[in-house]
Amino acid sequence: MKASFLLVPAATLAIISPAHAKVFMSIEQAQQLMFPGATLTAQPMTLTDAQAKAVESASNANVLNRNLSIWRVSTGGWFIADEVVGKHEFIPIAVGLDASGAVKDIEILEYREAYGSEVRNPQWRAQFTGKRNGAKLTLTDDIQNISGATLSSKHITDGVRRLLATYAIAIASH
């Protein structure tokens, strides 16, 4: 009698298969896409306690990792690789800044969530182009929300705002 109860859970379990992360591009590919032909020189740095606090205060976003993965671009500007909190895992992103510190481009390097991959949409990412430290960069304000991808949209927006503050406080004078 009881065996019949096992049929539905078994049928449900039968469809489960391992998940795979979707890697869209490597850091090197993103660098070439944002700064074609330029030479990028790694200049890793670590935020001091004071700098981290200043970044958090200026951006109203948490600094999750004080170790910065940054590259100086031979033609002017900076390339930053970072991560923001996703629904289940971190979302690796890359932000390119021009010589004046304005956003040149952002890329989603990898996306491991079940939904919300619309954040890769070029039109959505284009909203960040030209933004500088001090810009609002707030979801549902100057950055449109992607309905159904709200958490990813919010954390990428917060992450770019934090990185622009990081540039102003720690990278520009580096």
Place this chain on the structure above:
Amino acid sequence: MRTWRVALASAGLLAGLCAHASADEPLFGFVYTTDLLPKGSYEVEQWLTTRYEKAHGGFSLFENRTEVSYGLTDSLQVSGYLIYDWTQAHHNAPDGTTVAPEQFSDYFPGPDDNFNKWKFIGVAGEVIWRVMSPYTDPVGLAFYFEPTLGNRFQEFEVRGIVQKNWLDDRLVLAANLTWAPEIRYLPPNPYADPGSVEASRNVNIETDLNLGAGLSYRFAPNWSVGWEVQNEREVNGWAVFARSQWMGNAYYMGPTIHYADQHFFATLTAWEQMPWANNYMDSSVIYKGRDYDVDFEKYRARLKIGYYFGGSE
């Protein structure tokens, strides 16, 4: 028997074959959050809830639920599911007799019977409407409506859900207030006193009023741990504010662990009833501070597994 077997297996397989789904992953076993499926997404979920240990004797109840959910819009999710239970009870009542749990209250085992039964409880629908999102509003707010239709049983569950997030949405606090009237059409109880209501066909109406809360923290990618607590009150009839109709009042709490990746999630919660219970109508069901009436037991554990189809590609 064969009919049920085929129906249940078919439902599970149909659920599994639905294409293009996503997730409203549950961080908690019992407490609901305001997260919903995005528009056009599907998900299949299987719940296994075990409830066991009474004041005396042997008792276990397995509540099973197979569910398919769909995001009608980004803030409106609908679900349909099947509920089917199995129980074993022997000398489990506070007075040492055998009594069936509430889900099997249309069965009347003899006082010394070893009661062992499975039952298809019913078919349920569920609508969750999110009014505010915890990601873009100060708090999340949603309302939940769930009618259940079964053989000799009807229930309508209404729930308010509040959610607040901190620490980049990795720390989640959720609270639920649930109102759930239940109607049972019961056959005559052959062991009831002749002339009593239970000795003939009767309609039993009971209202559950639950207040639950959960706190969850995502301590590593894919993994969250948390703690859930719930106060469960039962009222005879509809009038939840009529003190003379109050019955059980029990508290449960315990840890929860949750794993989720791109397509799969699992949540396991274990609860123990705290020795703080009251039964205003029948104090004989209280033993060492815990309520052991037909809808209460010492331990509960729930496993939820789910799968979202499609993906981010």
